[in-house]
Amino acid sequence: MSAILRFFRRFSAARVGAVLMKEFIQMRRDRLTFAMIIGIPVVQLFIFGYAINLNPRHLPTAIAIDDPGIFARSLTASLRTSDYFQIVKATNSPGEARRLLDEGDVTFVVEIPENFTRDLVRGAEPQLLVETDATDPGASSYALAAINQLATSALARDLSGPLAMRSATNPPFDVVVHRLYNPESITQYNVVPGLLGVILTMTMVLITSMALTRERERGTYENLLSMPATPLEVMIGKIVPYILVGYIQATLILAAARWVFGVPMLGSLTLLSLTLAVFIAANLGLGYTFSTIAQNQMQAMQMTFFYFLPSILLSGFMFPFDGMPAWARVIGEILPLTHFLRIVRGILLKGNTALEIWPNLWPLLLFMAATGAVALARFRRTLD
Amino acid sequence: MTQPLAIDVRGLTKRFGQKLAVNGVDIAVPEGEVWGFLGPNGSGKTTTIRMLCGLLSADAGEGTCLGLDFRKQSETIKRQVGYMTQRFSFWEDLSIRENLDFVARVYGLPNRKMKVNETLEQLGLVKRQHQLAGELSGGWKQRLALAACMLHDPRLLLLDEPTAGVDPKARRDFWDEIHMLSGNGITVLVSTHYMDEAERCDRIVYILNGNLIARGSVAEVIADAHLFTFLVEGDGVRALSQKLRGAPGVEYAAFFGAALHISGRDRDALARALEPYRNTPGLHIEESQPSLEDVFIHLQEQAT
Numbered sequence: 076m077s078a079i080l081r082f083f084r085r086f087s088a089a090r091v092g093a094v095l096m097k098e099f100i101q102m103r104r105d106r107l108t109f110a111m112i113i114g115i116p117v118v119q120l121f122i123f124g125y126a127i128n129l130n131p132r133h134l135p136t137a138i139a140i141d142d143p144g145i146f147a148r149s150l151t152a153s154l155r156t157s158d159y160f161q162i163v164k165a166t167n168s169p170g171e172a173r174r175l176l177d178e179g180d181v182t183f184v185v186e187i188p189e190n191f192t193r194d195l196v197r198g199a200e201p202q203l204l205v206e207t208d209a210t211d212p213g214a215s216s217y218a219l220a221a222i223n224q225l226a227t228s229a230l231a232r233d234l235s236g237p238l239a240m241r242s243a244t245n246p247p248f249d250v251v252v253h254r255l256y257n258p259e260s261i262t263q264y265n266v267v268p269g270l271l272g273v274i275l276t277m278t279m280v281l282i283t284s285m286a287l288t289r290e291r292e293r294g295t296y297e298n299l300l301s302m303p304a305t306p307l308e309v310m311i312g313k314i315v316p317y318i319l320v321g322y323i324q325a326t327l328i329l330a331a332a333r334w335v336f337g338v339p340m341l342g343s344l345t346l347l348s349l350t351l352a353v354f355i356a357a358n359l360g361l362g363y364t365f366s367t368i369a370q371n372q373m374q375a376m377q378m379t380f381f382y383f384l385p386s387i388l389l390s391g392f393m394f395p396f397d398g399m400p401a402w403a404r405v406i407g408e409i410l411p412l413t414h415f416l417r418i419v420r421g422i423l424l425k426g427n428t429a430l431e432i433w434p435n436l437w438p439l440l441l442f443m444a445a446t447g448a449v450a451l452a453r454f455r456r457t458l459d
Numbered sequence: 460m461t462q463p464l465a466i467d468v469r470g471l472t473k474r475f476g477q478k479l480a481v482n483g484v485d486i487a488v489p490e491g492e493v494w495g496f497l498g499p500n501g502s503g504k505t506t507t508i509r510m511l512c513g514l515l516s517a518d519a520g521e522g523t524c525l526g527l528d529f530r531k532q533s534e535t536i537k538r539q540v541g542y543m544t545q546r547f548s549f550w551e552d553l554s555i556r557e558n559l560d561f562v563a564r565v566y567g568l569p570n571r572k573m574k575v576n577e578t579l580e581q582l583g584l585v586k587r588q589h590q591l592a593g594e595l596s597g598g599w600k601q602r603l604a605l606a607a608c609m610l611h612d613p614r615l616l617l618l619d620e621p622t623a624g625v626d627p628k629a630r631r632d633f634w635d636e637i638h639m640l641s642g643n644g645i646t647v648l649v650s651t652h653y654m655d656e657a658e659r660c661d662r663i664v665y666i667l668n669g670n671l672i673a674r675g676s677v678a679e680v681i682a683d684a685h686l687f688t689f690l691v692e693g694d695g696v697r698a699l700s701q702k703l704r705g706a707p708g709v710e711y712a713a714f715f716g717a718a719l720h721i722s723g724r725d726r727d728a729l730a731r732a733l734e735p736y737r738n739t740p741g742l743h744i745e746e747s748q749p750s751l752e753d754v755f756i757h758l759q760e761q762a763t
Binding site: 293294457459 | 534544565
């Protein structure tokens with residue numbers, strides 16, 4: 076009791092007020108931090124609020140038609156008008172459609188086999204083959220559910236007159252779904268390789284964003300500048316150690332992916348480690364650029380998080396990439412994580428080769444070169 | 460034959476936004492001399508030193524540093540200049556040895572290991588070489604910083620308030636070191652606030668609000684000020700200081716220890732102002748040679 080009394084007797088609202096005032100003044104002084112605290116939530120609210128879509132539509136689809144009949148045309152037409160499918164390629168070669176799936180250009184292949192119309196008319200229950208990229212099982216589940224319904228209703232109109240009885244047997248054909256690359260739809264197969272990219276993005280950018288900022292805060296920057304080291308030398312010297320750190324992280328994650336989560340590794344691990352170098356360097360380059368801008372470590376940290384959030388949300392890691400509106404996909408295409416996710420899933424789950432990952436590798440190289448150039452241009456050789 | 464100049468710059472100017480930090484400063488330091496750079500805080504000393512070693516770009520001015528164009532060849536100059544920053548700027552999370560080793564590598568010194576060992580021995584830090592630099596006391600930090608600046612055998616040393624916050628003994632040792640280096644032909648430009656340090660320099664320059672307003676040997680600077688000083692000591696001297704401030708002829712009255720220094724440029728007026736107190740018992744008044752500090756306070760008062 077007396078302890079409580081003593082506590083209140085010692086407590087001074089005026090002193091709290093003094094500390095409070097000081098904090099407000101300091102908060103107001105650090106303009107960049109203040110702007111970020113206010114601005115970032117607003118920007119992110121709108122970007123993510125509009126971009127994220129858990130029921131993705133307009134999924135890129137290829138149709139392989141080997142049948143000139145009326146039912147094949149009706150099916151194609153109804154797929155075209157459907158919200159769920161965006162037909163980006165119509166071909167008569169199932170091989171070509173499959174290649175598009177391998178390279179990640181399409182999420183679906185709808186294959187209408189030879190004699191589909193004929194067999195349907197004869198009542199032979201032909202097969203409609205649907206192949207889907209199940210590396211991200213969540214991305215295609217709604218569309219898959221829709222396709223049965225769609226096919227049945229598309230043909231209902233054509234199945235009239237003498238064929239009306241065919242529509243009574245429901246459905247008049249067999250929809251065969253092949254979940255490729257991840258037939259059991261195991262979420263870990265998708266998430267664990269993705270985490271490799273997410274964790275590397277987070278740590279690599281954060282570590283290097285402090286690289287010059289820390290020197291500046293501690294006053295050692297002036298000393299470094301007075302020595303005959305060039306900006307390129309300093310940058311390479313500061314980045315290379317973290318490439319090694321990145322490799323250690325990657326090795327740990329991949330080992331866990333293989334032996335703990337049982338993620339299949341179909342492609343070449345050598346190819347994967349080469350692309351890892353590019354991906355790690357791209358992130359380090361960006362972090363280093365941040366560190367040439369940030370005045371203190373607090374700002375460096377904020378920049379890192381400002382970058383990290385869209386990387387997770389718009390890259391296709393958490394939410395289906397194809398479900399986002401076009402403008403959000405454009406932002407996503409700039410992020411290295413987007414391309415790295417495609418590469419790592421491609422190599423591990425699909426067994427992609429160098430040629431197949433190239434469309435996603437050059438954006439990483441470009442990003443790496445661009446951030447490196449910006450960082451060098453921003454590195455001041457003087458204290459001006 | 461005149462001695463070649465290690466630093467020879469004219470019209471050195473630097474602006475930060477609206478503020479003119481350094482305004483047309485001329486400095487010519489002959490090789491092998493020790494020059495003191497004096498002036499109040501914020502007068503432009505650090506800015507001038509940074510311009511000389513290429514850490515800041517000058518807005519105007521021309522000249523040479525070690526015979527090289529200081530504006531165009533700053534990268535070459537950096538290799539021959541040792542610059543010691545005002546605040547300890549070596550890596551506190553590296554050990555003493557690691558700091559020296561890093562500097563030696565950046566400068567690409569041959570026989571790096573030998574050089575570092577030699578330096579550690581000279582410093583007397585062989586036993587503590589694996590201690591973190593951040594754990595050193597102020598005096599040791601400053602000695603380490605000087606040794607690190609000297610590692611690449613520079614011909615010119617630029618020292619920015621190297622002895623700020625260092626104890627008197629360490630300061631003395633530091634200056635003995637500087638004189639030894641100067642004896643080996645190294646040119647030194649050192650900024651300081653300490654008068655005893657200024658008096659150990661061959662020449663001093665005094666900068667105020669970015670303008671260089673006095674230069675020469677200590678005796679020359681004192682003589683050029685045309686200042687007269689009376690010392691007042693004894694009982695009631697504190698009360699007297701209030702009365703004398705603002706009296707005709709008294710340009711300023713300031714205490715140096717227990718003694719009150721009364722200075723002004725008009726000797727007769729000064730004597731007249733002191734006349735009424737001549738015979739006060741217990742009070743002792745005598746004329747004295749103005750000290751360097753008297754001159755600096757006078758110069759600063761004049762400017763305000």
